[in-house]
Amino acid sequence: MSSDHIFISTDLPPEEPASLVDDFTPSLITQANHHLCPGCGEPIAIRAAVEAVEELELAQRTITVFGIGCYTAFAHNLDVEVVQALHGRAPSVATGIKRMLPNGFVMTIQGDGDMVNEGLQEVLHAAARGENITCLLLNNGVFGETGGQMTTTTTLGQRTKTSIEGRDPHQHGHPILLSDLAATMDGAAYVARCAVNNAGNVARTKRYITKAYESQMAGAGFSLVEILTMCPTGWFVDTLEGPDYLQDTLAPVHNIGELKTP
Amino acid sequence: MTDRVLIEGSEAMARAAVAAGCRFFTGYPMTPFTELLEHMASLLPEVDGVCMNAESELEAVGMAWGAATTGHLAATGSTGQGLSLMQESLSEITNARLPLVVFNMARGQGDYFQATRGGGHGDYRHIVLAPMDIPEAVELTRLAFELASQWRTPVMVLGDYYLAHTYQAVSVPSIGGADPELPDWALNGSSGGSGAAKIISPLGGGVEGEEGFDLGAHYAACAAHIQEMSAGVDPLVDIGFCEDAELVVAAYGSVGKFVRYACLRLRDDGHRVGYVRPITLWPFPSEAVRDAIAGAAKVAVYEQNMGQMVEDVRLATLGAVPVEFIGGPSWDHSGFGIGPDINVPDISECILRAMQ
Amino acid sequence: MSYGERELMLTGIGGQGVQLAAQVIAQGATAEGKEVLVFGSYGGMMRGGNSDSTVVISDQPIEAPPVLSTTWSAILMHHQFWAPLKERIRDNGLVLVNTSVFEDELVADRYQVVEVPATDVATDLGNPLLAAMVMSGVYGRKSGLVSLAGLAEGMRRSVPPYRSQLIEANEAALAAGWEMAA
Numbered sequence: 001m002s003s004d005h006i007f008i009s010t011d012l013p014p015e016e017p018a019s020l021v022d023d024f025t026p027s028l029i030t031q032a033n034h035h036l037c038p039g040c041g042e043p044i045a046i047r048a049a050v051e052a053v054e055e056l057e058l059a060q061r062t063i064t065v066f067g068i069g070c071y072t073a074f075a076h077n078l079d080v081e082v083v084q085a086l087h088g089r090a091p092s093v094a095t096g097i098k099r100m101l102p103n104g105f106v107m108t109i110q111g112d113g114d115m116v117n118e119g120l121q122e123v124l125h126a127a128a129r130g131e132n133i134t135c136l137l138l139n140n141g142v143f144g145e146t147g148g149q150m151t152t153t154t155t156l157g158q159r160t161k162t163s164i165e166g167r168d169p170h171q172h173g174h175p176i177l178l179s180d181l182a183a184t185m186d187g188a189a190y191v192a193r194c195a196v197n198n199a200g201n202v203a204r205t206k207r208y209i210t211k212a213y214e215s216q217m218a219g220a221g222f223s224l225v226e227i228l229t230m231c232p233t234g235w236f237v238d239t240l241e242g243p244d245y246l247q248d249t250l251a252p253v254h255n256i257g258e259l260k261t262p
Numbered sequence: 263m264t265d266r267v268l269i270e271g272s273e274a275m276a277r278a279a280v281a282a283g284c285r286f287f288t289g290y291p292m293t294p295f296t297e298l299l300e301h302m303a304s305l306l307p308e309v310d311g312v313c314m315n316a317e318s319e320l321e322a323v324g325m326a327w328g329a330a331t332t333g334h335l336a337a338t339g340s341t342g343q344g345l346s347l348m349q350e351s352l353s354e355i356t357n358a359r360l361p362l363v364v365f366n367m368a369r370g371q372g373d374y375f376q377a378t379r380g381g382g383h384g385d386y387r388h389i390v391l392a393p394m395d396i397p398e399a400v401e402l403t404r405l406a407f408e409l410a411s412q413w414r415t416p417v418m419v420l421g422d423y424y425l426a427h428t429y430q431a432v433s434v435p436s437i438g439g440a441d442p443e444l445p446d447w448a449l450n451g452s453s454g455g456s457g458a459a460k461i462i463s464p465l466g467g468g469v470e471g472e473e474g475f476d477l478g479a480h481y482a483a484c485a486a487h488i489q490e491m492s493a494g495v496d497p498l499v500d501i502g503f504c505e506d507a508e509l510v511v512a513a514y515g516s517v518g519k520f521v522r523y524a525c526l527r528l529r530d531d532g533h534r535v536g537y538v539r540p541i542t543l544w545p546f547p548s549e550a551v552r553d554a555i556a557g558a559a560k561v562a563v564y565e566q567n568m569g570q571m572v573e574d575v576r577l578a579t580l581g582a583v584p585v586e587f588i589g590g591p592s593w594d595h596s597g598f599g600i601g602p603d604i605n606v607p608d609i610s611e612c613i614l615r616a617m618q
Numbered sequence: 619m620s621y622g623e624r625e626l627m628l629t630g631i632g633g634q635g636v637q638l639a640a641q642v643i644a645q646g647a648t649a650e651g652k653e654v655l656v657f658g659s660y661g662g663m664m665r666g667g668n669s670d671s672t673v674v675i676s677d678q679p680i681e682a683p684p685v686l687s688t689t690w691s692a693i694l695m696h697h698q699f700w701a702p703l704k705e706r707i708r709d710n711g712l713v714l715v716n717t718s719v720f721e722d723e724l725v726a727d728r729y730q731v732v733e734v735p736a737t738d739v740a741t742d743l744g745n746p747l748l749a750a751m752v753m754s755g756v757y758g759r760k761s762g763l764v765s766l767a768g769l770a771e772g773m774r775r776s777v778p779p780y781r782s783q784l785i786e787a788n789e790a791a792l793a794a795g796w797e798m799a800a
Contacts, residue, residue: 028455059455065328075461076468076475080454083331084463085324086354092321096328096336097449099312100286104451122324125317268641268648268656268775397679428684429641429656431648520683600685607687 026051028059031077039239041229041246042071042138044196046109048206048227049136050078056213058105063097065090067110067119070144074109088119091126094133105216107134112153113143116178120152123182123224130187130221134212137178137224140231141250148234152176155253159236175253179226183259189220191260195228195251197243208258220262228254266433271396271425274434275365276301278403279337281435283442284363285311286329286336288322294426294598295341295367302337309437323348323355330360331462333448334441335407339365339419342373349382352416354464356386357484361410363403364418367426370592370599371517374570377420378544385481387488388416389495390543394519396430402541404435411445413491420543423598424516497547500539503529504554507536509617511588512551512575513564514540517604521564524610535613543571548578555583562616564609565589566599588612623676624763625686629703630695630716632669635750638776639693640671642754642792646764646772647675657684668699675763691761693753695736697722714757716749732760732799739794748791755795766796 021033028050034043053062059080066075068087075082085093090108098106108115115123115137123135142160143149150160150167153175157166167175183191192208195201205227212223228250230242237245269277276298279287287302289295299315306313312329316322319340326338340348345366355362366377373381380386389409393399399421406417444450453460461467466480500518503525504510513521518539525537538554540547555561561583563572569587576585589612594601626643630636637658644656658671672689674682691712694700697720707713713729718737734756740748751773758764764772769792777785 030457053454060453061451062454063331063449063451075463079457079459081449081451081459082461082463083328083449084358084461084465085327086351089320089324089327089351092316092324093328093331095314095321096286096288096325096330097332098328099314099325100329100332100334101450121318122321125321266648266651268645268654395680424657424684427657429644429654430680431644431652431654516683520685523681523683526681605685605687606683 026054028054028079029077030079034073034077036070036073037233039230039232039242040070041140041196041231041242044202045136045138045205045227045229046071046074048202048209049107049109050080052206052210052213053080053105056210056217058213058217061103062105062107063101065094065097065106065108067108067114069111069114069138071109071111071138087114088117088122090114091119091122091131091133091135095126095131098131098133105213107136109136109138111144112137112139112141112151116152116176120176123178124185127182127185127188127222127224130189132216132219132221134216134223134225136209137226138229139178139226139250139254140229140234142231142234144231144234148236153178153254155249158249177254179224179254179259182224185222188222188224188260189262190215190223192258193226193228193254193256195246195256197228197230197246201256215262218262226254228256266431268429268431269396269434270297270429271399271421271427272297273301274396274400274432275403275419275421276305277434277437278400279363279407280305280309280311280437281439282404282407283335284337284407285309285334285441286326287311288314288316288325288338289340290316290319290322290344292341292344294369294423295339295344295365297426298339298365298367305437319344319347323351326362327351327355327360330355330362331449333444335361335363335411337363337365339367342366342368342376345373345376345381352388353380353382353384353386355416356380356388357384357464357481358462359414359487360462361414362416363406363410364416365421366418367421367423368599369423369597370594371422371515371566371570372591374543374565374567377418378546378574385485387492387544388418389413389491390418390420392420392515392541392543393425394500394516394522394539396425396428397432399425400432400434409495413495415491420515422516423600492545495542495545497545497550498541499547499550500541501550501554502537504536504538505557506534507557508534508559509562509613510536510538510555510558511562511564511613512538512540512571514543514571517564517566520604520606520609524606524613527606528610528613533614533617535617540571546574546578548574551575551578552582555579558583560616561585562588562613564612566592566604586616588616622678623674623680623682624691624761625682625689626673626675626691626693626757627689627703627706628671628673628693628695629700630669631698632667634669634695635747636669636695637671639750639754640673641776642751642769642772643757643764644673644772645775646758646768649771649775650764650768652676652763653678653680655680655682655684670699693757694720695750695753696720712760714753714760716753718749732756734795734798739798740791743787743791743794745787748787751788751791752795755792756799759796759799766793
């Protein structure tokens with residue numbers, strides 16, 4: 001036994017109190033507990049989004065427009081100003097806000113059902129317009145809130161409740177690669193796709209989100225960060241299998257990386 | 263020479279809106295709403311306001327919703343068709359308690375139910391004002407912004423092709439005034455990081471999972487607010503010759519002006535006919551209508567549709583007198599609600615038939 | 619019965635200046651403090667289709683709706699689309715006819731007909747397109763509703779910026795019409 005061994009004395013109180021969930025919660029999230037499923041990727045993405053707001057000192061000029069999905073729960077848990085929009089309509093609501101508050105920082109948080117199904121024209125029009133807002137797409141390839149049905153981003157072969165034998169292009173059509181589409185718009189300044197299924201990707205997500213925010217604050221135009229997130233419940237896989245399923249099912253189609261930079 | 267100008271209805275309403283403090287407008291071109299959008303596009307930059315030619319009605323109402331959350335007076339509009347597309351948002355904007363003025367330059371009068379019943383999903387109503395001509399539209403546009411701010415609700419100004427495209431000599435207010443003060447609920451980002459950042463949501467406020475967040479409680483509060491508006495908004499109505507009238511004719515909007523004129527002429531010919539013209543369509547001026555028909559043997563309702571406001575008239579009069587529908591849908595081949603049936607002699611004929 | 623309201627219906631073919639004449643008379647009456655209402659309709663195309671307009675002028679707030687079934691006066695720039703107007707002119711109504719081009723029977727004993735070779739006069743002034751201004755000048759004086767100064771002011775308010783080079787000629791045409799009506 002070497003002499004630098006650490007001995008923990010259990011008959012005295014610890015020198016520092018034990019760490020609580022709250023200690024690791026960014027200050028702009030007001031409530032540590034959320035009721036999203038274990039293994040869900042959305043809280044990780046939202047955490048990155050608000051940490052970047054704080055780090056860029058944007059907290060007192062931020063208005064976040066929420067779409068409708070599981071992540072909507074966070075509309076009530078953030079310490080930044082929030083507007084709750086309808087399913088699909090967040091980019092136009094954000095547009096109205098940004099036009100009246102050009103010095104504000106305005107972003108949307110939407111899922112794939114919200115942004116790519118219901119509101120596809122909204123996000124593309126905002127991109128084409130070069131609207132100086134940031135849209136965050138939480139893409140898990142299914143409708144999570146309603147229990148795992150096919151969305152427009154569901155990949156070929158992916159099994160959902162409405163594509164039981166896997167998405168078949170003859171019956172269900174092909175997935176929409178939203179970021180690739182948005183990157184073709186002249187008004188889009190920054191477009192990137194990332195994921196939250198491992199530590200490296202979480203760090204990359206934070207980096208991309210920060211670049212998108214900086215792009216808006218520089219007045220460069222429309223920015224979009226698509227974040228692939230786990231939905232083990234909606235995918236009907238074990239919680240711990242979520243990250244690998246994302247890697248095998250979504251990531252090969254929705255390619256990770258920066259698609260357009262200013 | 264006077265300071266009055268000969269001005270198209272669309273331009274008069276646009277000027278009245280900007281003079282009332284409107285600083286954001288958005289819409290999608292559609293006859294007969296188009297000119298209002300064009301005039302707003304040329305007027306708003308003069309006051310550092312914003313006008314957007316939205317890519318669709320869905321996006322127009324979304325943009326107006328966003329602008330309204332900043333506390334600046336915002337407006338949008340369309341025809342009834344475009345309003346159909348906007349209804350999902352209008353329902354939610356009502357529940358989010360946001361002021362917004364909506365100009366419905368309708369094609370004919372087929373959209374009375376859409377306007378007055380809360381045209382979208384859910385259990386809501388908003389204020390509806392129906393001017394008969396340009397001077398009244400100028401006044402009601404001002405009132406619409408005032409009521410929207412006072413009650414934090416959408417207010418619809420329901421016009422039509424005649425109102426949009428007629429020119430009339432009117433005094434229009436100047437548009438150079440100071441920007442209205444922003445309300446304290448308005449968002450600008452500054453409450454972020456305070457521990458109590460503001461939220462504007464059709465689902466209510468509060469923190470989910472904690473006390474204060476309760477969708478049922480929010481909807482109950484919205485319902486209570488609608489009851490309060492229903493009782494608290496002054497109902498406006500134009501009544502003529504009802505004291506000794508055997509027949510009272512009810513009509514609204516531009517068509518109401520035709521009916522009014524027909525009644526004036528029938529009076530000149532000795533017919534004991536009166537008219538009642540609701541100006542607030544919601545809340546409906548039920549009491550005034552009830553009083554107006556108190557001495558009459560019959561009520562006739564003239565509308566350019568299959569009979570919609572007639573239901574409100576029947577509810578207002580509660581069987582006190584027979585209520586007959588004497589209108590009908592427009593024959594107009596263009597679909598703009600300017601059919602040849604809308605003329606004083608034909609309307610007078612309908613009224614005289616109802617008197618027999 | 620017209621409640622002191624004076625109605626004017628104009629008819630012609632697109633390009634003759636029917637809408638402009640209605641605007642000039644209406645703007646002139648507005649400038650002179652009158653109550654005024656105008657409702658125009660034209661058949662989609664700018665030139666060649668029907669072009670009609672209704673103007674109401676009064677000292678009192680106007681009760682009339684935008685579309686009227688009878689009129690106190692009329693300006694007939696052309697005969698092609700005038701048929702519906704025939705029965706609308708009230709007995710003894712003031713009717714100005716552009717005799718240079720109008721080719722139809724008028725029941726002269728029912729109306730007070732004023733024959734104005736407007737297109738010829740305008741051609742003599744250098745531009746047949748001034749016919750509507752000549753007619754407006756005649757109408758102002760015959761109707762007693764708008765003065766020559768009022769018409770000139772109304773014309774300046776009505777002419778779009780890209781036609782401002784025509785202001786002088788328009789003014790001369792209004793004056794010529796006014797003189798003819800003496």
